[in-house]
Amino acid sequence: xxxxxxxxxxxxxxxxxxxxxxxxxxxxxxxxxxxxxxxxxxxxxxxxxxxxxxxxxxxxxxxxxxxxxxxxxxxxxxxxxxxxxxxxxxxxxxxxxxxxxxxxxxxxxxxxxxxxxxxxxxxxxxxxxxxxxxxxxxxxxxxxxxxxxxxxxxxxxxxxxxxxxxxxxxxxxxxxxxxxxxxxxxxxxxxxxxxxxxxxxxxxxxxxxxxxxxxxxxxxxxxxxxxxxxxxxxxxxxxxxxxxxxxxxxxxxxxxxxxxxxxxxxxxxxxxxxxxxxxxxxxxxxxxxxxxxxxxxxxxxx
Amino acid sequence: xxxxxxxxxxxxxxxxxxxxxxxxxxxxxxxxxxxxxxxxxxxxxxxxxxxxxxxxxxxxxxxxxxxxxxxxxxxxxxxxxxxxxxxxxxxxxxxxxxxxxxxxxxxxxxxxxxxxxxxxxxxxxxxxxxxxxxxxxxxxxxxxxxxxxxxxxxxxxxxxxxxxxxxxxxxxxxxxxxxxxxxxxxxxxxxxxxxxxxxxxxxxxxxxxxxxxxxxxxxxxxxxxxxxxxxxxxxxxxxxx
Ligand SMILES: Nc1ncnc2c1ncn2[C@@H]1O[C@H](COP(=O)(O)OP(=O)(O)O)[C@@H](O)[C@H]1O
Ligand SMILES: [Mg+2]
Numbered sequence: 001x002x003x004x005x006x007x008x009x010x011x012x013x014x015x016x017x018x019x020x021x022x023x024x025x026x027x028x029x030x031x032x033x034x035x036x037x038x039x040x041x042x043x044x045x046x047x048x049x050x051x052x053x054x055x056x057x058x059x060x061x062x063x064x065x066x067x068x069x070x071x072x073x074x075x076x077x078x079x080x081x082x083x084x085x086x087x088x089x090x091x092x093x094x095x096x097x098x099x100x101x102x103x104x105x106x107x108x109x110x111x112x113x114x115x116x117x118x119x120x121x122x123x124x125x126x127x128x129x130x131x132x133x134x135x136x137x138x139x140x141x142x143x144x145x146x147x148x149x150x151x152x153x154x155x156x157x158x159x160x161x162x163x164x165x166x167x168x169x170x171x172x173x174x175x176x177x178x179x180x181x182x183x184x185x186x187x188x189x190x191x192x193x194x195x196x197x198x199x200x201x202x203x204x205x206x207x208x209x210x211x212x213x214x215x216x217x218x219x220x221x222x223x224x225x226x227x228x229x230x231x232x233x234x235x236x237x238x239x240x241x242x243x244x245x246x247x248x249x250x251x252x253x254x255x256x257x258x259x260x261x262x263x264x265x266x267x268x269x270x271x272x273x274x275x276x277x278x279x280x281x282x283x284x285x286x287x288x289x290x291x292x293x294x295x296x297x298x299x300x301x302x
Numbered sequence: 303x304x305x306x307x308x309x310x311x312x313x314x315x316x317x318x319x320x321x322x323x324x325x326x327x328x329x330x331x332x333x334x335x336x337x338x339x340x341x342x343x344x345x346x347x348x349x350x351x352x353x354x355x356x357x358x359x360x361x362x363x364x365x366x367x368x369x370x371x372x373x374x375x376x377x378x379x380x381x382x383x384x385x386x387x388x389x390x391x392x393x394x395x396x397x398x399x400x401x402x403x404x405x406x407x408x409x410x411x412x413x414x415x416x417x418x419x420x421x422x423x424x425x426x427x428x429x430x431x432x433x434x435x436x437x438x439x440x441x442x443x444x445x446x447x448x449x450x451x452x453x454x455x456x457x458x459x460x461x462x463x464x465x466x467x468x469x470x471x472x473x474x475x476x477x478x479x480x481x482x483x484x485x486x487x488x489x490x491x492x493x494x495x496x497x498x499x500x501x502x503x504x505x506x507x508x509x510x511x512x513x514x515x516x517x518x519x520x521x522x523x524x525x526x527x528x529x530x531x532x533x534x535x536x537x538x539x540x541x542x543x
Pocket of ligand 2: 348349350391469
């Protein structure tokens with residue numbers, strides 16, 4: 001095994017190695033950006049509400065399908081991104097208000113109900129869009145291959161990176177520069193005391209859940225032209241989001257950014273070098289980081 | 303306010319943690335503009351009384367009336383919006399918020415029943431000048447004393463008419479306890495109503511208009527501070543002094 005690995009690495013350093021590395025780096029980075037969009041909402045919801053939202057991956061996938069439908073009707077990709085995010089936000093808010101809210105403090109009940117919604121939404125996908133995998137076209141305006149020197153990369157992935165960066169910046173501004181944002185952070189710190197300072201915690205929960213769901217839906221639509229649409233993709237991608245939440249620390253924006261990029265890169269290089277050990281290369285860094293920092297990179301000591 | 307001039311009236315409340323029956327029928331009142339002390343040894347239910355009033359742990363029976371209004375069914379943030387503020391045991395400063403954010407989080411103007419000049423950031427910082435230099439520090443960078451000042455200051459920023467203080471002197475150096483006493487006097491002069499939970503008997507006697515003693519979830523003594531100070535039997539029996 002070590003020998004095979006060494007040979008591969010040696011190969012890579014000959015010939016077109018430089019471009020190979022750049023491409024891999026770029027792919028890992030852009031995949032990390034996509035994972036960030038998925039994981040940030042999960043992390044927010046986990047950090048603020050202590051809800052393990054198993055449905056999150058399914059929000060992502062349903063978002064993709066809704067995006068596809070909007071794209072088919074309107075032909076406007078940007079509308080599809082927004083629409084997918086908004087519809088999923090409404091779905092999330094509905095589920096939070098009428099189901100999760102009644103189960104506050106009942107962790108097992110919440111996990112079970114979010115898992116129930118996985119099954120429900122998966123059935124909805126089968127019912128509405130059918131079981132066959134679907135493809136989603138890239139918008140023409142961002143579908144080209146960009147060159148920097150002899151290094152070429154698909155511009156769509158660059159677009160995903162730009163959107164993820166804009167989302168991260170927007171979230172940072174929201175969390176740090178608005179009154180509501182400081183209420184959200186206060187709720188992450190100490191939800192009971194936040195309510196004792198007059199913070200309307202049920203409202204914070206609804207907004208956070210809606211925002212997290214929005215990001216999942218938006219990320220889902222963005223993933224369409226890249227990962228395609230396929231029944232079951234939701235549960236395939238969910239573990240990535242959980243790794244990000246756990247490695248980055250629950251509710252931490254900085255942690256989610258770094259952990260997403262880490263996971264994207266590790267996954268990409270891992271699949272390149274050890275194609276048979278995909279999940280192993282994903283979970284190994286998580287195990288190592290958790291052994292050193294049980295609260296995650298930017299989580300608080302409990 | 304009700305006809306007896308009570309700012310807060312706790313009427314036979316029974317509060318549980320799961321199966322554990324902690325407050326076993328507590329009644330007491332805080333007359334408007336006075337400091338009411340609640341004393342008692344560790345684990346007797348003082349914090350649970352505070353938690354019941356602020357809505358963290360709802361009583362299963364009984365009522366809590368604030369300015370004539372039944373607040374028992376309300377959520378904490380609604381109770382706070384009516385004009386009650388909490389300085390909790392252990393301070394519970396938000397560690398990831400800056401001092402300024404901690405202060406402005408619950409900032410609101412005084413309600414219709416408010417009296418005196420309203421608190422704002424400048425006035426509160428004049429009262430706690432130490433916080434001024436720390437405005438952009440996060441809460442977890444403060445010393446214990448600074449945290450207690452911040453806990454007081456952020457409670458005042460909500461312009462409350464009733465202040466709930468849960469063991470404010472706990473863990474403070476004597477000098478800081480004195481400083482806190484001065485602040486309490488200033489608040490008293492402004493006719494703020496205060497429910498002061500303490501284990502520090504001397505401090506409570508010094509600043510209160512009336513004292514209650516809690517023992518195993520019941521009020522076992524109620525008197526003026528002077529009367530309690532002279533009652534060595536009650537002090538020995540319920541406070542261990
Ligand atoms: N969250 C809780 N869950 C269960 N029991 C609790 C909880 N908080 C306090 N208690 C119990 O309730 C009793 C009263 O506690 P508390 O009100 O904190 O007392 P005090 O503030 O007078 O020290 C104690 O026996 C304590 O062990
Ligand atoms: Mg206590």
